Amino acid sequence: MSMEKNVDEILQNIKEACEKSNRSQDEITLIAVTKTVDVDAMIEARKLDLKNFGENKPQELVRKFDFFDEEIRWHMIGHLQRNKVKYIIDKVELIHSLDNMKLAEEIQKQSVKHDKVMDVLIEINIGNEISKHGISPDELFDFVDKVKELKNIRIKGLMTVAPYMIDAEEVRPYMKKMKSLFDQLKAIEGDCIDTLSMGMSNDYKIAIEEGATMVRIGSSIFGERIY
Ligand SMILES: *Cc1c(COP(=O)(O)O)cnc(C)c1O
Secondary structure: OOHHHHHHHHHHHHHHHHHHOOOOHHHOEEEEEOOOOOHHHHHHHHHOOOOEEEEOOHHHHHHHHOOOOOOOEEEEOOOOOHHHHHHHOOOEEEEEEEOOHHHHHHHHHHHHHOOOOEEEEEEEOOOOOOOOOOEOHHHHHHHHHHHOOOOOEEEEEEEEOOOOOOOHHHHHHHHHHHHHHHHHHHHHHOOOOOEEEOOOOOOHHHHHHOOOOEEEEOHHHHOOOOO
């Protein structure tokens, strides 16, 4: 299938998931996950009006960055090492993967250097999987209290990579847990908490039905990744 058909199908699915859950489509941001995708394919995606790109490696993001105009919003969605923050701090709109204090301190330090306030999401390991990054739900509120002391970081919400299920319907309970944590965080911190990043190619429809505001989609747009 062509990329255009893929994107049309995804937009249609997003629309249906919104209708099913009584939400407005404007609430949903589609992030095209461009890791391993070459620049030519990304230019094609840009022409299809996809303006949010998600990368999981700082080096790759930096390499591709200059090929695109300023309207593109770049998202760091993968695990971020402290020593790499300096490469992306002035390029990304949102870091989705904050999950430890040392990283927060480095983001703070680099943000001060660039005289900016960095928007972040806190990554939650909602399935308590050993193989995954993210903090456990029990630690969330203590973690938020500590991060809040860092004035050049603004917490916008939560992100998760939910457990992979062959039957996507089985992820629904995890998505519900994320939404509940998100609502608790919003009740404490207020309306500045407005972003819930969850849902990938296999489960984005369910994620939207359960309250996601950002979905991160790679293979359903660009085809299976070749590493
Ligand atoms: C690769 C990746 C995605 C996209 O996965 P697909 O299954 O290709 O849609 C989303 N989020 C993160 C954090 C990723 O690393």
